[in-house]
Amino acid sequence: MARYVSFRDFDWPLVIFVLIICALGVVEIRSATEHTKFAGAHLRQIYWVIFGFAAMFLVSLVNYQALLDQVHWMYIASITSLMAVMLFGQKYLGARRWIKLPGGQHFQPSEWVKLILILAVAKYFSDLHEKELTWPDFIKAGAIVGVPMLMVLAQPDLGTALTYIPIAVMALFLGGLRVKQALVVLLLAGLTMPLAWHKLKPYQKDRLVSFMQPEADKQGSGYQVIQSLIAVGSGGVWGAKETSQTHLNFLPVPQTDFIFSAFAEAHGFVGALGVLLLYFIVLMRLTQNAQTAPDRAGTFLVMGVVAVLSFHILVNVGMVVGFMPVTGIPLPLMSYGGSSVLFMFLALGIVMNVRMRRFVN
Amino acid sequence: MFGREEKVSAIRLTAVQYIILAIFLILAYGLWRLQVMQSDFYSNLSEKNRVRDVPILAPRGKILDREGRIIVDNYPSFSALLLRDSNRDLYADADLIAQGLHMDPKELRDRIRHFASMPQYQPIFIKDDITPDELAFIESHRNELPELDTIMAHRRLYPRNGFMAHLIGYVGEVSEDMLNQPQWEFYNPGDVVGKSGVELQYNQLLMGKNGSRRALVTARGREVGRLSETPAVPGRQLKLTVDVDLQIAAEQALEGKNGAIVAMDPRTGEILAMVSRPTFDPNNFAVRIKAEDWNKLVTDENHPLLNKAIQAQLAPGSVFKIIMATAGLQEGIAQNLHVNCGGGASFYGRYFKCWVVAEHRVHGPVDISKGIYQSCDVFFYTLAEKLGIDRIAKWATLLGLGQRTGIDLPQEVTGVMPSEEWKIRNFKQKWYAGETISVGIGQGAVATTPIQLARAIAGIASGGILRRPHVTNPTDLPVGMMPAANVPNEMKIPLDPENWQTITDAMANVVNPIGTAPSAHLKDIDFAGKTGSAQTISNAAKARLANGKSKFKDNGWFVGVEPRRNPEIVVCTLLEEGEHGYLAARAAAQVIKAYVEKQRRQPTKMADHKKSVEVGAVWTTPDSDGEGDGSGRLQGGRFTLDVTSKHVPLATAAPGVN
Helix, strand or coil: CCCCCCHCCCEEEEHHHHHHHHHHHHHHHHHHHCCCCCCCHHHHHHHHHHHHHHHHHHHHHHHHHHHHCHHHHHHHHHHHHHHHHHHEEECCCCEEEEEEEECCCCCHHHHHHHHHHHHHHHHHHCCCCCCCCHHHHHHHHHHHHHHHHHHHHCCHHHHHHHEEEEHHHHHHHCCCHHHHHHHHHHHHHHHHHHHHHCCCCCCHHHHHCCCCCCCHHCCEEEEEEEEEEEEHHCCCCCCCCCHHHCCCCCHHHHHCCCHHHHHHHHHHHHHHHHHHHHHHHHHHHHHHHCCCCHHHHHHHHHHHHHHHHHHHHHHHHHHHHCCCCCCCCCCCCCCHHHHHHHHHHHHHHHHHHHHHHHCCC | CCCCCCCCHHHHHHHHHHHHHEEEEEEHHHHHHHHHHHHHHHHHHHHHEEEEEECCCCCCCCCCCCCEEEEEEEEEEEEECCCCCCCCCHHHHHHHHHHHCCCCHHHHHHHHHHHCCCCCCCCCCEEECCCHHHHHHHHHCCCCCCCCCEEEEEECCCCHHHCCCCHHHHEEECHHHHHHHHHCCCCCEEEEEECHHHHHHHHHHHHCEEEEEEEECCCCCCCCEEEEEECCCCCCEEECCHHHHHHHHHHHHHHCCCCCEEEECCCEEEEEEEEECCCCCHHHHCCCCCHHHHHHHHHHCCCCCCCHHHHEEEHHHHHHHHHHHHHHHHHHHHHHHHEEEEEEEEEEEEEEHHHHHHCCCCCCCEEHHHHHHHHHHHHHHHHHHHHHHHHHHHHHCCCCCCCCCCCCCCCCCCCCCCCHHHHHHCCCCCCCCHHHHHHHCCCCCCEECCEEEHHHHHHHHHCCCEEEEEECCCCCCCCCCCCCCCCEEEEEEEHHHHHHHHHHHHHHHHHHCCCCCCCCCCCCCCCCCEEEEEEECCHHHHHCCCCCCCCHEEEEEEEEECHHHHHHHHHHHHHHHCCCCCHHHHHEEEHHHHHHHHHHHCCCCHHHCCCCCCCCCCCCCCCCCHHHHHHHCCCCCCCCCCCCCCCCCCCCCCCCCC
């Protein structure tokens, strides 16, 4: 295979749209944190974006095929790290998600595992020999995703564990999932619901209940939902004249989970729809890259990224407008947070990786 | 052969694209719903979030006496509170705060911990009614302790030691039960309203109307801007007919005893003094009464919360003989009635004793006058038998017994005046003639309140005019404020002039050596009255039970007037367990004396006294030199009456102000 790659093949339009979204995020973060104790967060976000951008370049340099060839090791490494968390992990905020590194830094494996999963799943499906998924293959695919997911669930980290699901779903769907198998999945999901409800922690149950009826607990778990709705609604078509909800501290965590609410209050329907449009363009562009990928693996890789990105947007914006319960899932590229930004750019690096090699055979 | 090089199904890829599109359309719809369709609704909610109506509390009206002296005032009370929306470590500061506010650091920490789960924008109240030095501490530590703040409220300041407590009443937060009643339906929870006495009766006048301030607030509740303001309408002050000088005299007369004194001007019905004992301190209610203190008050068998002047209905004893005399004379029987008191007499097969037996003597021949001033039971047994219960009831009812006087205070009781009809209605039994005999000397089923007796006796002494007692003057109230009473302001009863003279002259003799209360005699004062000792249970029962336990001691009564005819003042004294009427007479005499002496000192009549001496008054403790060093005392202004006082110091204000 020719190894000639050119940065002309970098998906510059995609990069530009991504950076526009990041810029909007930075501006909104600045506005929302201006007079609070989080002031200056927007500067840190800029650093993360730059850092992520560099990382994206780096990732795109190594041929993804080579990465995929090593994916077995990476997968084992990720399982090991998750196990290390389970055994040696530090408890923080009630969950064991971190390992303390010798340097004093904290290392949260579950985010990395997500990336590796995309790679692993892509490799697995690209190696399949049938057009339609056989039962053994189906189960194996489930295990590849299921095992780390259960380990993360045990931390417990429901939110992150749930983000593994779209990877599996997308891959299964594209990999030739048969209707019967889909029904099995749905059946399983339905059966485990009551068990899952039992296992939910009280605050998680509260969140679900508040989702159904935000009015029931105005001051507690319903509070965030109601405040988000008020903020978004009072944005009207063009944006609220005084973004009181964000600036008078009514909207909780406006720089992270509810950044879209803050943006919607400030810029109204027009602005919010615009951002949605930008995300849509990004997703469509990504899908196009998937379609022009040189092989199945490349397609699976890009679509894995599409799956994760779509899921985040669906859950976060859905929460903001009241269609989904409150979760801790950030809005990619806009929410303040280093690990989220980094993940996105690494994932985009993989996409660039695939795209840049689309003429290679 | 299917392999790596096979492309992913294009259909499926396109399907994914459409699914993503669908998701975005749903999200866009969500936005549309909130921002276009329901935008106004949410804008309103955002307004409600950020705009708060803060009430501006209206100060309650002061209560003054008839000369404008302040009895009840308000004082600014500061409460200390802890703000919790900053990053300060409250536990670390607790020691310093506790020291400055004279609190126990551990209690303070416990309190902070107790409220830790509440929303951060709610401050914690840590101390009510802080003293000036504590206030100074907070002010001087604004930099070091920014989480410490104060809030001011007006609190009611009542005279100390329960002075006039029953007449004035007390205030408290309106209760849920009250809010359900129609007359309170426009009040809000948290409103401070009168709960008893004048505070309750004239609450609407005293209360004023709270204003409000619309302020812009953050989620923490901190005000960041002011939008509009409606000022508060302060409550109006209330002028009572009571004279603080006489009130002091009455309170002193009742010192250490249980019972009541009420003094009234029969020419107008104005109440000049009203005391009930035991008393309570309404200042305890003004902040917030502790449950245990309340329980103590409520279960005390001496009933400190009861205003006995209008709420104690007891057998009047021999005071009732004046009413009997009126009935007897007007019915033409008593003039010619002469009995021989040998210590008792038999009626209907029962022997009724005369009290004189206890002094080992007898009355001998008794006519109506001697019957009054010597309080001969036999005379009145006989008179009662001749009159019959229904005629007695008729005259007693004319004189206001068994009915409310209509005084403008809440919860006055009616007392009891028995009659045949009454017995049938209430007990489904016939009235036995024998029961009339006890009624003749004010025992049996008769029960009166001090105010009733005062009005009745004064009415007789006035020649047959009964006036409705009141504690405020209608002229001092705004139009329409006087609560409507079902009692006419004036009631006339027929009283022939000779009968009038007979009764009043006999009453004057009561406080002479030939009467039953010579020790109450007042030199150079035309003082007349009637004593009474009312048994609470029969002698026989007493002997069987109590062994002289105080509960069964007799009550002592006295009603006195000055002068004897067309009196300017009537005083009724009830001494519970006071055994004898003459002790009650002495107490009443004290009040009469104070009245007369004050009158003689002033050239104008009390009722016309126009000099009003009003200055803001805040109490100082009597042992301070008036400067106050601020610790534990509140400073205030002083005022004095412009009167040359010599022997008896006239009050300058209610007790507590020098």
